[in-house]
Amino acid sequence: MTLKDVVEGTYAQAQDELFELLRIASVSADPAYKPEMQRAAEYLEGKLSTLGFTARIDATAGHPVVYAERLQAPGAPTVLIYGHYDVQPPAPLDKWQTPPFEPTIREGRIYARGATDDKGQAYAHVRGVEALLTQGELPVNVKFLLEGEEEIGSPNLEAYLEAHASELKADVIVISDGSRFAPDVPTVTYGLRGLSYVEVHVTGANRDLHSGSYGGAAPNAINMLAQIITRLKDDQGRITIPGFYDGIEDLTDEERHMWAQLPHDDAEFAGSIGASALPGEAGYTTLERLWARPTLDVNGIWGGYQGKGSKTVIAGQAGAKISMRLVPGQDPERITRLIQEYIPTIAPEGAQVEVVGLHGGQPVKIDLDNAYVRAAGRALEAVYGKTPSFTRGGGSIPIVAAFRSLLKAPVVLVDFGLNADAPHSPNESFAVEDYRNGILTSAALLQELGRAGQSAQDSA
Amino acid sequence: MTLKDVVEGTYAQAQDELFELLRIASVSADPAYKPEMQRAAEYLEGKLSTLGFTARIDATAGHPVVYAERLQAPGAPTVLIYGHYDVQPPAPLDKWQTPPFEPTIREGRIYARGATDDKGQAYAHVRGVEALLTQGELPVNVKFLLEGEEEIGSPNLEAYLEAHASELKADVIVISDGSRFAPDVPTVTYGLRGLSYVEVHVTGANRDLHSGSYGGAAPNAINMLAQIITRLKDDQGRITIPGFYDGIEDLTDEERHMWAQLPHDDAEFAGSIGASALPGEAGYTTLERLWARPTLDVNGIWGGYQGKGSKTVIAGQAGAKISMRLVPGQDPERITRLIQEYIPTIAPEGAQVEVVGLHGGQPVKIDLDNAYVRAAGRALEAVYGKTPSFTRGGGSIPIVAAFRSLLKAPVVLVDFGLNADAPHSPNESFAVEDYRNGILTSAALLQELGRAGQSAQDSA
Numbered sequence: 017m018t019l020k021d022v023v024e025g026t027y028a029q030a031q032d033e034l035f036e037l038l039r040i041a042s043v044s045a046d047p048a049y050k051p052e053m054q055r056a057a058e059y060l061e062g063k064l065s066t067l068g069f070t071a072r073i074d075a076t077a078g079h080p081v082v083y084a085e086r087l088q089a090p091g092a093p094t095v096l097i098y099g100h101y102d103v104q105p106p107a108p109l110d111k112w113q114t115p116p117f118e119p120t121i122r123e124g125r126i127y128a129r130g131a132t133d134d135k136g137q138a139y140a141h142v143r144g145v146e147a148l149l150t151q152g153e154l155p156v157n158v159k160f161l162l163e164g165e166e167e168i169g170s171p172n173l174e175a176y177l178e179a180h181a182s183e184l185k186a187d188v189i190v191i192s193d194g195s196r197f198a199p200d201v202p203t204v205t206y207g208l209r210g211l212s213y214v215e216v217h218v219t220g221a222n223r224d225l226h227s228g229s230y231g232g233a234a235p236n237a238i239n240m241l242a243q244i245i246t247r248l249k250d251d252q253g254r255i256t257i258p259g260f261y262d263g264i265e266d267l268t269d270e271e272r273h274m275w276a277q278l279p280h281d282d283a284e285f286a287g288s289i290g291a292s293a294l295p296g297e298a299g300y301t302t303l304e305r306l307w308a309r310p311t312l313d314v315n316g317i318w319g320g321y322q323g324k325g326s327k328t329v330i331a332g333q334a335g336a337k338i339s340m341r342l343v344p345g346q347d348p349e350r351i352t353r354l355i356q357e358y359i360p361t362i363a364p365e366g367a368q369v370e371v372v373g374l375h376g377g378q379p380v381k382i383d384l385d386n387a388y389v390r391a392a393g394r395a396l397e398a399v400y401g402k403t404p405s406f407t408r409g410g411g412s413i414p415i416v417a418a419f420r421s422l423l424k425a426p427v428v429l430v431d432f433g434l435n436a437d438a439p440h441s442p443n444e445s446f447a448v449e450d451y452r453n454g455i456l457t458s459a460a461l462l463q464e465l466g467r468a469g470q471s472a473q474d475s476a
Numbered sequence: 477m478t479l480k481d482v483v484e485g486t487y488a489q490a491q492d493e494l495f496e497l498l499r500i501a502s503v504s505a506d507p508a509y510k511p512e513m514q515r516a517a518e519y520l521e522g523k524l525s526t527l528g529f530t531a532r533i534d535a536t537a538g539h540p541v542v543y544a545e546r547l548q549a550p551g552a553p554t555v556l557i558y559g560h561y562d563v564q565p566p567a568p569l570d571k572w573q574t575p576p577f578e579p580t581i582r583e584g585r586i587y588a589r590g591a592t593d594d595k596g597q598a599y600a601h602v603r604g605v606e607a608l609l610t611q612g613e614l615p616v617n618v619k620f621l622l623e624g625e626e627e628i629g630s631p632n633l634e635a636y637l638e639a640h641a642s643e644l645k646a647d648v649i650v651i652s653d654g655s656r657f658a659p660d661v662p663t664v665t666y667g668l669r670g671l672s673y674v675e676v677h678v679t680g681a682n683r684d685l686h687s688g689s690y691g692g693a694a695p696n697a698i699n700m701l702a703q704i705i706t707r708l709k710d711d712q713g714r715i716t717i718p719g720f721y722d723g724i725e726d727l728t729d730e731e732r733h734m735w736a737q738l739p740h741d742d743a744e745f746a747g748s749i750g751a752s753a754l755p756g757e758a759g760y761t762t763l764e765r766l767w768a769r770p771t772l773d774v775n776g777i778w779g780g781y782q783g784k785g786s787k788t789v790i791a792g793q794a795g796a797k798i799s800m801r802l803v804p805g806q807d808p809e810r811i812t813r814l815i816q817e818y819i820p821t822i823a824p825e826g827a828q829v830e831v832v833g834l835h836g837g838q839p840v841k842i843d844l845d846n847a848y849v850r851a852a853g854r855a856l857e858a859v860y861g862k863t864p865s866f867t868r869g870g871g872s873i874p875i876v877a878a879f880r881s882l883l884k885a886p887v888v889l890v891d892f893g894l895n896a897d898a899p900h901s902p903n904e905s906f907a908v909e910d911y912r913n914g915i916l917t918s919a920a921l922l923q924e925l926g927r928a929g930q931s932a933q934d935s936a
Contacts, residue, residue, distance in 0.1 A: 045785030105783055111683070168785050195689060209688065213786040222750025223571070226900040228669065228871025229655060231801045232771035233745070233754045233762045238796070239774050242705035249699075285693070290682025290792075293826035294693045302693045311692035313790050314699050316780035321797060323565055325505030325628050326673045326834040328799055328872075329900050330773050332750075336698070337781060339788055341691045366753035374786040411688025412788075440686040440789050 022147045023456045030143045038119040038128040044102035053079045056101045076172040079164030087157040093469030094157040096186035099138025100166035103130035104440045111442035131446035133439035137192040137432045144458025155466030169375030170415045177422045188388040194409045194431040202396035205429035207408030210342035210379035212351040217335045219368040225330040235366030237334040238319040247362040253297040257358045263345040275303045307408035312340045348376025378417030386426045391468040395461040482607045483916045490603045498579040498588040504562035513539045516561045536632040539624030547617040553929030554617040556646035559598025560626035563590035564900045571902035591906035593899035597652040604918025615926030629835030630875045637882045648848040654869045654891040662856035665889035667868030670802035670839030672811040677795045679828040685790040695826030697794040698779040707822040713757040717818045723805040735763045767868035772800045808836025838877030846886045851928035855921040
């Protein structure tokens, strides 16, 4: 029986198990969900134990880490598979067609918070390993590291990696936590953007004021916050923070050429999100802006009266969450410090401002010539029947940088999802076919990584 | 027994009754409070009936109107006393030292939503009438018109005035719904600003987007809303809407001189609201900006993620409540139309905007030489023992314009409150002494208005 037959034959069970995991509301950003975080960890530890892995739940200063290993392939490479079982908050709830934590299938897609980011993609590896085990022993030694704080910046995972560095030692690290380029374009991702995330608080008066009694003479926290936000970018879409662009690696001609070949259409891209335009930094294509250029977005804003009707008040306070995506050459801590120093200098007269750093993540770029990266390409080709593309991702997996610096192993990013899955948004989903192909790709990948390790030894 | 003795002797009861009224959460902006609106109306109707008034509750398309009359002074003027029993929403609740609808006395002040705006000031007239009745029949015919929709722009009162124009006929209209200039400066207010209030909705993408996957190429509704807000004013604090300032009456030298004499100190004013500056339109003093110049303030803003932690999302939609205070020469409907036409022209590429008009109110100016206005000055002088000041107010009482146009009677504004009462803000309050003086002033005012009517007849 071929691997494909095995995966097809056991898919129903694979889907039932994923649904069980998706029903657990493991939201890491909000302490109210702490019990669900524990339940999700226990579910994964239990499953991996039944697959003959030595599995355990390790406590951290925050949410727990699930670690499991099966080291039965002496001489073969060791593969560390990373994923995360925490999910983004489901807000705004009223935008969901079906409840975020009641997985539902519509038109071949699994709808649920975490369906693609990252429960569906991480669990595909669990089932990939299970499929391989029906063929005999695994071709490589496998370690699973499944964390619960990716969506809040993995504040405790670096300490965990340092404490368990020798135990986590691996020849290659595999991560599936993003989107491939397009439905018919299997992708190996070799770069990710970093992140600097801050919260800005603006105070005008020491209380909300009657706009009749004070309008015209009192500082308005919301108007001032709007001015600060506007001053963070110029009319070319460039970020005005002094030193922000220092040290950024320019795009190579090879990258510009490679990406120009990809099937991308701006009008189609805009249409897919219902946008009437694609504003951004002048002088770069959309793909270049998404993958190789830094950006700044306000992620949330609040102030004054948000209820029904018309309250004539001048808000004493207002706030906003602002994040910047970073590219190779930029350091999150430095960028956070720069914006903390800059905002007070552009705040209007009468504004008392506070800029709090929430979290950050290092941008990364991976060596395209690495033997394991090529093996990943072969595995994708075997499953999808076409040459994979090598792209970068606009998102951040802060921990990837930590893996490279602490575990000294190459990181291979093989994404089973799609942007159309709407991760982080209401109605997040994951295609049934992508889940099934993900399971098959995981199995094929472990086989290819085994061969890559073999040839590496032969040539030694 | 003098009126003063009567008011002193019955003050405890006057306070108990006001507390009962303040305990009723009559918030007109939120339909959830509808039952409390009815209870407040019934309380006032009942009280006025016990004073021998013919009182009733008239339904409207919105919240009911309380109307009561006592016409036992043939030949004497008829005085229509207007007030409102609805209050502003209490949000933000966590800023209140004691619950908004549990009136509490601290350091000589009554703390409660509506304490000064307008339950305390309106009820002072009820008790003023009660005090006069201990001396015999009222010196004037009195009509009470107490509405329940002032805080939402009195959407149904004009229709009510038209329907009851003959019944409401009066020689003078008295309103106490604002702030006198300072604790030791009794004030007759002869002008009020108008209002245009709109809500702006900005849409970028058709859903919230992952800032990693889309940051740099997708329109951000919050950033675009901030740009729109910023572009509504120039760096001199002037509103940029074309035609906005057309037709505005300039300040007279007399007004500039009269107001320059008033006890006002910018540093003290800023200190009273904890502000580090008093930004506003260049070329005008603070009092001129507050009373005789139009202004624009954002009253509320929302969009994206407002919860705990850091959600990396690009908001598909954002919104803001924006209001403009207007001065004589500006028409609310025209100004609302102007901003509705203007905002789309300053919206950034990629922004889909909608500007909804919420409500408006006409600015007004009252004749300083009117006999009843002079009578009001004498009543204040009698109670406070000093010459009153004639000022304008920065707030709006949209209905004042309707009174003048529909009832053709002069409107006398005698305010018992203070800005320090913090109307519309958390911890709104009303000084016990101001409530007591308000009762006394109301009684004295009705006597002076009677004399004014008499001399008017004598000179006839």
